């Protein structure tokens with residue numbers, strides 16, 4: 213196990229000062245007749261409410277009605293030198309129910325002692341084999357979308373498909389600009405270590421937010437009239453934007469509330485229970501501002517803004533779904 217401090221992002225910064233995210237290491241899949249077969253109650257998610265990548269998995273789990281089939285544990289929002297930790301004293305968090313571990317790194321160390329990479333969430337964990345199945349959220353949400361259908365709570369949830377075959381090309385094309393420029397784009401702004409890297413990241417971010425605004429001025433969702441994985445993936449960045457990324461990551465050319473179509477779209481998604489009930493703004497705001505001491509040395513949590521995500525939106529009138 214590497215002894216590097218958890219918050220040390222120097223290994224993730226290029227010579228030009230650009231933030232470069234590492235690829236996830238555990239890339240197994242839940243599949244019939246495979247090492248990790250679909251099974252009710254066998255799998256567990258380790259997540260942080262603060263983390264946009266983990267947030268995707270919680271939303272998909274709930275949309276698909278897999279609350280009884282897949283358990284989860286939330287780590288403390290504070291991530292300091294020892295990384296993600298379990299702390300049942302923080303509201304919303306619990307003890308680790310599998311190993312009673314103190315830190316997330318203990319889960320990685322116990323079950324994958326040879327692993328030397330970063331200790332990230334989300335983690336999809338097999339409670340029977342005591343193994344990490346996967347720690348890449350984009351793959352975890354695909355598994356939750358289709359590999360556990362037999363355990364969905366209702367037939368309606370079972371039938372939901374957020375990555376349907378006929379839309380895959382379009383969804384992939386959207387993800388291909390949303391991920392680098394928006395999802396990871398905010399991190400590229402916030403963790404940039406040169407003016408040049410920041411300037412480029414911020415330009416890419418706002419050009420692509422304009423692109424999303426333009427698209428959402430013509431249609432209800434990113435891929436036409438149907439809610440897909442692309443929307444789940446964009447939502448978790450948008451919901452954090454004005455409250456955190458705008459100030460903390462210096463993404464302050466505009467706010468999301470300045471884009472009328474994105475703002476309406478964000479409110480519509482937030483008002484769907486699976487999105488709203490998995491959003492914890494307290495964890496989100498405190499995590500970023502109290503943990504990233506390299507960019508906010510005193511850990512002071514800023515005041516606002518106070519946004520009404522529950523305010524009515526006009527998406528249904530603008531783009532009715534027949």
Ligand SMILES: N[C@@H](CCC(=O)N[C@@H](CS)C(=O)NCC(=O)O)C(=O)O
Pocket residue numbers: 218219235236262263264265266330331332333334347348349350
């Ligand atoms: N590719 C991963 C990225 C996950 C990730 O970077 N998670 C962050 C939290 S937002 C983390 O755990 N960071 C700790 C670190 O990099 O040391 C995914 O999408 O699942």
